[in-house]
Amino acid sequence: xxxxxxxxxxxxxxxxxxxxxxxxxxxxxxxxxxxxxxxxxxxxxxxxxxxxxxxxxxxxxxxxxxxxxxxxxxxxxxxxxxxxxxxxxxxxxxxxxxxxxxxxxxxxxxxxxxxx
Amino acid sequence: xxxxxxxxxxxxxxxxxxxxxxxxxxxxxxxxxxxxxxxxxxxxxxxxxxxxxxxxxxxxxxxxxxxxxxxxxxxxxxxxxxxxxxxxxxxxxxxxxxxxxxxxxxxxxxx
Numbered sequence: 001x002x003x004x005x006x007x008x009x010x011x012x013x014x015x016x017x018x019x020x021x022x023x024x025x026x027x028x029x030x031x032x033x034x035x036x037x038x039x040x041x042x043x044x045x046x047x048x049x050x051x052x053x054x055x056x057x058x059x060x061x062x063x064x065x066x067x068x069x070x071x072x073x074x075x076x077x078x079x080x081x082x083x084x085x086x087x088x089x090x091x092x093x094x095x096x097x098x099x100x101x102x103x104x105x106x107x108x109x110x111x112x113x114x115x116x
Numbered sequence: 117x118x119x120x121x122x123x124x125x126x127x128x129x130x131x132x133x134x135x136x137x138x139x140x141x142x143x144x145x146x147x148x149x150x151x152x153x154x155x156x157x158x159x160x161x162x163x164x165x166x167x168x169x170x171x172x173x174x175x176x177x178x179x180x181x182x183x184x185x186x187x188x189x190x191x192x193x194x195x196x197x198x199x200x201x202x203x204x205x206x207x208x209x210x211x212x213x214x215x216x217x218x219x220x221x222x223x224x225x226x227x
Contacts, residue, residue, distance in 0.1 A: 004158075031213050042219035043159075043203070050212050058214065090158060094213050104149070105215050107158035 003027075004108035006091055012114045019078040021111050023091030031094040032074035033058075033105070034066065036087040043090065049074055081115045088112050118142045120218035122204050127224045128194055136189045136221045138204035149215060150178050150189045151203040159203055162189070191223075199225045 007022035025032065033048040035058075045058030047066040055066050063085060067075045074093075078085055091108040119141045128134040140148065147166035151159040165171055165180035165187060177190040189202055201222045205215040 033214050040219065043217040045208065045214050045216065048212055048214050056212065058208075059216075104161035104164070105213075107160070109158050110156075 004091055004093055004106050006089075006108040006111050008111050009109060010112050010114075012116065013078075013081050014116055015082060017078075017081050017115075019081050019113065019115075021076040021078075021089055021091075021113070023074045023076070023108055024072050025074075025091075025093040025106070025108075026072065027093060027095070027106065028071070029093040029095050029106075030071070032068065033092045033094070034064075034074065034076045035090045035092065036060070037090055037110075038087050046076065081113075083115050086113060086115045118206065118209060118216055120204055120206065120216065122202075122218040122221045124219070125222045125224070127226065130194055130196060130225060130227050132194050133190065133192050134194060134223065136191070136202050136223065138187045138189070138218060140185050140187070140204070140206055140218075142185075142206050142209060142216075144209050145182060146207045148178075148180055148187050149205040150187075151205060151217075153201045153203060153220070155200070162202075194225050196225050196227065199223060 004025045034046040035043045037043045044060050049055045049068040065077045089111045092105045094105045095103045121139045150162040153159040163178040170179045175192045180187045201220040203220045204218040208214040208216040
């Protein structure tokens with residue numbers, strides 16, 4: 001059974017704190033993604049990675065950074081959390097090598113982050 | 117740029133048929149995906165279309181017209197458990213293999 005797991009389902013942090021959201025996939029996928037999901041705005045891409053140590057900005061990277069030291073793990077970092085970063089964060093992965101465009105993107109269960 | 121439009125909300129009754137539309141604008145089209153997302157859960161894959169026409173998968177079917185930039189998801193014999201958000205997505209044209217999603221259509225099924 002394929003799996004994308006995220007370190008926490010719920011997280012509450014204070015403004016200014018450094019926050020780490022961890023994501024692990026067991027499918028040996030090359031590509032990993034971080035999205036945030038907000039009511040009325042849908043899913044928006046923050047950062048993605050297509051290989052170990054490689055990272056690229058998505059549509060809304062401001063205030064975030066990422067780390068991919070191992071193939072199976074992709075971390076999202078909020079350097080100094082702010083209230084407007086309160087959101088649902090979803091990690092996803094997708095195959096790369098040998099895969100086709102039709103290959104689905106698998107999502108983790110999400111982390112609901114509240115910044116007070 | 118890329119743009120995906122879907123209705124925000126739809127309602128239907130058990131046993132009925134509902135069609136959820138999606139229009140998109142993108143360069144370098146590489147297929148269109150439909151995902152289902154129940155409240156508080158992760159999106160799960162429903163279908164992928166890259167050629168024009170209808171693809172049927174049980175109670176769910178998905179249609180694509182590339183010339184019109186249009187797709188729909190057809191749900192038959194609706195059940196209460198089909199109450200969820202339905203997300204239309206295409207491959208992001210500037211972000212590798214990432215998907216870019218529409219804002220989703222929230223479907224409410226009543227008895």
